[in-house]
Amino acid sequence: MEVSLREATVDDIQLAFKQNQLTSRRLVEFYLKEIDRLNPILKGVLEVNPDALFQADKADHERYTHAPISLSPLHGIPILLKDNIATKDKLNTTAGSYALLSSVVPRDAGVVTKLRNAGAIILGKAGLSEWSNFRSNNAPNGWSGRGGQGKGPYTMEDPLGSSSGSAISVAANMVAVAVGTETDGSILSPSNRNLVVGIKPTVGLTSRAGVIPISPRQDSVGPICRTVSDAVYVLDAIAGIDNNDNATIETSRYIPVGGYAQFLKADGLRGKRLGIVRDLYNFGNDAVLNQTVEQHLDTLRQRGAVLVDNLKIANLREYYTSSSENTAMLAEFKISLNAYLSELVASPIRSLADAIAFNKKNAKLEKIDEYGQDLFIQAQATNGIGEAEKTALANLTRLTRDGFLKLMIKNKLNALVTRGNRVSTILAVGGYPGIIVPAGFDSQGTPFGICFGGVKGSEPNLIEIAFGFEQATKIRKPPKIEV
Secondary structure, eight states: OHHHHTTOOHHHHHHHHHTTSOOHHHHHHHHHHHHHHHHHHHOOEEEEOTTHHHHHHHHHHHHHHSOGGGSOTTTTOEEEEETTBOOSSSSOOOTTOGGGTTOBOSSOOHHHHHHHHTTOEEEEEEOOSHHHHTSOSSSOTTEETTTEEOOOTTTSSOOOSSSHHHHHHHHTTSSSEEEEEESSSTTHHHHHHTTOEEEEOOTTSBOOTTBOOSOTTTOEEEEEESSHHHHHHHHHHHBSOBTTBTHHHHHGGGSOTTOSGGGOOTTTTTTOEEEEOGGGTOOTTOHHHHHHHHHHHHHHHHTTOEEEOSOOOTTHHHHHHOSHHHHHHHHHHHHHHHHHHHTOSBOSOOSHHHHHHHHHHTTTTTTHHHHOOHHHHHHHTOOSSOHHHHHHHHHHHHHHIIIIIHHHHHTTOSEEEEETTTTHHHHHHHTOOEEEEEEEEOTTSOEEEEEEEOSTTOHHHHHHHHHHHHHHHOOOOOOOOOO
């Protein structure tokens, strides 16, 4: 049974349930065993839900008493949540920091309510770059005080972040599916590095209520899975209105009747116009990488896509060199984090200032001497959305309008195709969606993906494109991990 569970998709698992070859209990036991075996090395999982087996038994009972057709694709499927996503249960929600270890959240995060309603089993919390990479510029990706240093299962090195543990755990088959969050790159980057599929939805398509925030303007919650179809099942479960996050009300207009799974079409590439901005490729001289990417571009053409090559994004360099994104996020972080902390039922930490003081007091625990907390200190020095922040926000709006958006509209593109996560900032500042799909390995054996990015609400197109590419290439393979 164990061999067939490695790399098992949601569809594989549901078929095994249906044929009475598998129960949720046995599935949870398998993943718990894999976590015991692999997590001491990889550190992808922060904590396991003590009620996971109880939830599995409940799911098994429901399966025997309900018509199979009435159950969601995620029913009885174990899922890991990044540790900035609140759960009102025996699990902690700490963003990887000891500062929030004893905090009590008021309710499940909006996406967790939806996952529970879909019948998913909350297996535990995934590790992450502490505070979603927003405590310090010097802390390594995948490191947190509580979780230690996460490692990518293919390289045993930097897993990228900040949803590091979600990507590590899915890649190493420690869980069926996972959920991460992104402000700028935090789903796309670790998915890229760990040969998994990541969907960063349009901002507001999924609720951010109950998620430890950075910037409500850019924060998005999305799936990290081994296949596009698994990721789409998770997206279908978590997308939609949550009255605790006003952005979901307006953005719900983008959700198609019948959901997203209908766009899992093998011929999804046919007739799609895909833009290529060569300035975003910057391969250097890795011949293996260059050759692989060009082969993939040929595959896209062969499958019926129209490639519009050698495009330019206006002010591209400014996206990466401007301080506007950071200026805006520092102020937004202080405002939104203080709001999140003030809502906690119990917590010794009630503000960003408290978190800074905690870190100073517990410097050894939180490796303050090594990694510092410069972003925390810079954010604490802000004072709301003042003139500097307004200028920065106006600058980001201009960059988006005259850059990515103009390019997409002028060239009638369905998506922009890029290697890896280089496009993340462009998508982040505009609130745009992206899907990354495994694409291969560079000459050093480091995995990378191909990313498809689009305008707001373009998930149906992006899913067709990503699924078409995945089915044409089937690159993903499990890591060989020596224990």
